[in-house]
Amino acid sequence: MIVMKFGGTSVGGAEQIKSVADIVKSYITKKPVVVVSAVTKITDKLIEAANASSQGNADETLSSIKKIHYEILERLGLNKSLIGKDIEELSKIISKIKINKKVDNKILDSIQSFGERMSSKIVAAQLNKINVKAQAFNAWDIGFVTTSDFGNAEPLEEAYSNLNNNIKKLNVVPVITGFIGKTENSEITTLGRGGSDYSAAIIGSA
Numbered sequence: 001m002i003v004m005k006f007g008g009t010s011v012g013g014a015e016q017i018k019s020v021a022d023i024v025k026s027y028i029t030k031k032p033v034v035v036v037s038a039v040t041k042i043t044d045k046l047i048e049a050a051n052a053s054s055q056g057n058a059d060e061t062l063s064s065i066k067k068i069h070y071e072i073l074e075r076l077g078l079n080k081s082l083i084g085k086d087i088e089e090l091s092k093i094i095s096k097i098k099i100n101k102k103v104d105n106k107i108l109d110s111i112q113s114f115g116e117r118m119s120s121k122i123v124a125a126q127l128n129k130i131n132v133k134a135q136a137f138n139a140w141d142i143g144f145v146t147t148s149d150f151g152n153a154e155p156l157e158e159a160y161s162n163l164n165n166n167i168k169k170l171n172v173v174p175v176i177t178g179f180i181g182k183t184e185n186s187e188i189t190t191l192g193r194g195g196s197d198y199s200a201a202i203i204g205s206a
Helices: 014-026 042-054 059-076 080-100 105-129 157-168 195-205
Strands: 002-006 032-036 134-137 173-177 180-182 188-190
Touching: 002 014, 002 195, 014 032, 014 059, 014 105, 032 105, 032 195, 042 059, 042 080, 042 105, 059 080, 059 105, 080 105, 105 134, 105 173, 105 180, 105 188, 157 195, 173 195, 180 195
Parallel strands: 002 032, 032 173, 134 173
Antiparallel strands: 180 188
């Protein structure tokens, strides 16, 4: 088994994602476990959208986030519906911020999580397109449980055994969200900037 981490620039566009998929395929005999960041600069745009919404209007930033992802999907020949639920959920949270005019670290973590949630789906879909059986996983779905330090969470001890047990059961190439996890109360957390590298190290250790 080998853990392969791909950062934002590596998944920054259609051609880069094609390259990522080809690299993963070349390591298929080593049972790759893939960890991905958000598309380059998307995390910053998500933070910008949250802050803009608290001040009245995030429509322009939200449109930019959609456009970037939809263009990647179009160039890869993948269906836009792949991330439709994520876009819809993100839009609802942004709308709530606009009403409440409040952004805290807990809300910011939830907003930031969408970058990795969308990129993991796109990478997994591209892998399947080149005949590599793959599936996207939010880190929490395979046991990445963390402290409740929003914006700077740490994995709980049980995360390591959870990840080990759950990943070993898979018969697909998992494409796992870096950077994010959930508390024991199912609240979304982030590990802080650079957290996707940290996620990959934790998964490798597990």
